[in-house]
Amino acid sequence: MMDNRTTRLDEILMAGGPAFTLRLKSSAGEIYADVPAASAPAASAYLRSAGCRHAAVFAEDRVAEDLHYYIYYVFEHPDDTRYLVLRCGVEPGQASFPSLAAEVPALNWQEREIQDWFGLEALGHPNPRRVALHDNWPDVHPLRKDFPIDTVLPPFEGEQHVYRPTLGEGVFQIPVGPVHAGIIEPGHFSFAVAGEPILYLQLRMFYVHKGIEKRFEHLPVPRAVFLAESVSGDSSFSHGTAFCQAVESIGCVEVPEPARRMRTILLELERIYNHVADIGAIVNDVGFVIANAHASRLREEILRINEELTGSRLLRGVVCPGGVRRSWDRGQAGRVLAALDPFEREFNDLTDMIQASDSTRDRLERTGTLHAEQARDLGIIGVAGRASGQDHDVRRDHPYAAYDAVEIQPPVYQEGDVLRRMQVRIDEVRRSLQFIRLAESGLSSGPHRASMPQLPAGEFAIGSVEGWRGEILYWIRTAANNRIARCKVKDPSVNNWPALVEAVQGNIVPDFPVINKSFSLSYSGTDR
């Protein structure tokens, strides 16, 4: 296909004047420029006015090597397949950087994470409280290099978090979690309600923070793949692939064609099993239990296909730097393709059943609405973004695996309600089935794994994947001996929690579960 979309960012940088002249490096996937921290707000404003989107912000401790911490701002532009990364040095004595969160609410949590992990202050942040480290943690900054991973922290003193007060006659506060009623991950929700409608929701996450980014720094690259697979278990293959793509980019390794096709097939199988489960769970939350029974049975069919192809129901232990660890033979492929036809028929039965139910539609339509402008301002991506008019899809915007050979055409809706978030999933399952058949039909029996060289130390690159939730981003810097100096993990859930806060306002408390389910975010991916 086209993919000569690699000039637009240069034009924008050129027109931006001297602020961007310090090019750090360029590669096929990324451009890096150094800017002074003080000019980050102006640079960000300029890039946004030129149509760029802030994809992420994160930091790195290079005090031992360069006498600096660095803040990295990752941008993308719809007309360029590369990422643009601005790097700002921060001296340890200064230990602060200007906050952009007031202008770019999408960066709110990510800037506060930098405060918590590195002890660098986000100057002018509208709400500079802790986010990742709970209030009862001592004053530590775990991603600083001088913080040992096995530090044993003293026992924490009870809960100290102060929630925004709930005032007014007849206004009540409903605290929920961290242990929830269903089989879901932990987090705390504090609702302020007036009668049934929700006035506002406050979230508190990071209950399942398990030191993953720090842990990466203690594993050699081949073993670290398994850690990436455990960032969010329902996205094992997507996370593993994003990690491997960053590593391959650093090692200048070309992934063989068959492996790229196999990755595409497995990425789409991951999307399907999760989307089907969510479609079932959404209608289940408005009482359509039988449809959920069929949906959960269909998910089980895909998990069996996963096992048939890879030995693992959750597609673990398959992806590796350079390609995939195991290939599959004609017999396996034939059995899988044969299983996809009845799956598709049954999936159509399921969606017919759901669409024929007026009461279901009635409950989902105009429930949990996130307007397109809100979604844009908050930087909402993935399924939730596309249901609210935000047309982002890494498969098209930064092609990888075998996606350059297909036309992606993401489904985009404007209404932003639960119904549309479900519809996006339905449309995507259908497309995924096509992609799988297409990728499988051209699968040749060539090598499925390129050999990896020893990685050069001190190099860095991005790997990104459109997981079933949305954009998964890895940024890796290598250390000596095939190890990792820094691994930033950004799950799409990090971007999308604020969408839930907006979407529930004015809805009734009993609709919260279905609204939450329609976003279906990963707590583990958020908290790491």
Next chain:
Amino acid sequence: MFKILKKTFDTGLVTTGYPDAPPRLSENFRGAPRFDFDNWRDARPAAEACPTQALSIRDRGAVREVTMDYGLCIFCGECCAADRTGAVLMTREFELAVRDKADLVITAQYDIGADGVQQHLKQIHCGLQPVERDTAALEKHVHQAIHQTLGRSLAIREVDAGSCNGCEVEITALNNPVYDLERLGIHFVASPRHADMLLVTGPVTRNMELALIKTYRACPEPKVVVAVGACGIGGGIFGRNYATLGGADQAVPVDVFIPGCPPRPHALLHGILLALGRMGEKGLPL
């Protein structure tokens, strides 16, 4: 409405016969690795490749100790791929749940030569040996009160104490029509106050430690705790670090440990039924 009924009839029965009948597994399913300790010449490449250090070696002078902890194993197959001696084989074993974590460990001691090659097996200590399927004999191990009170009807409260949510994917599957936990008199409940069993996943993060302990206390007696997955047993790939405790038993007493990453639904069923004395331990693959 008629269409929905028709769909139900057309679908027919999809529920697994497990545990009464053997499960339907793919030929390609990767279960626990099996090691030929007697003839193993060099465990170094396999141990080097193991992402969780389930398989590890320690050389002291001319003696090497090889340790295999099935509690930490994620069934990835890297040891088998890295081993050049043919001593490692991936099996389709998954019924690994045990009551004592130490039963999941094998340690073997070898004399090694100057080149680091293992010359002969000096001694081996195996956790749980393969056990004959004999539920009746094993029931006596179970706390009588638990078996009598909970043996035929059980309410489970699931607690995610820091998992990656992979275990939740498989635990949720227990409720689908294929595994249909309710057919065994077992169901998930919303409150620990209604629960007889806590099913705990994750390495227990510092931020979930208190919530887990409170949930445990809220659960009425008699109660059982089941630790799920490599993380629940020993921290898994996350290990024990500034943010994790490294396993459910670091916070609450645990009765049964279910290896896997995540354990497949059959393995979860085996572990839950083991805790009730309705199934026996099967032992390690030897």
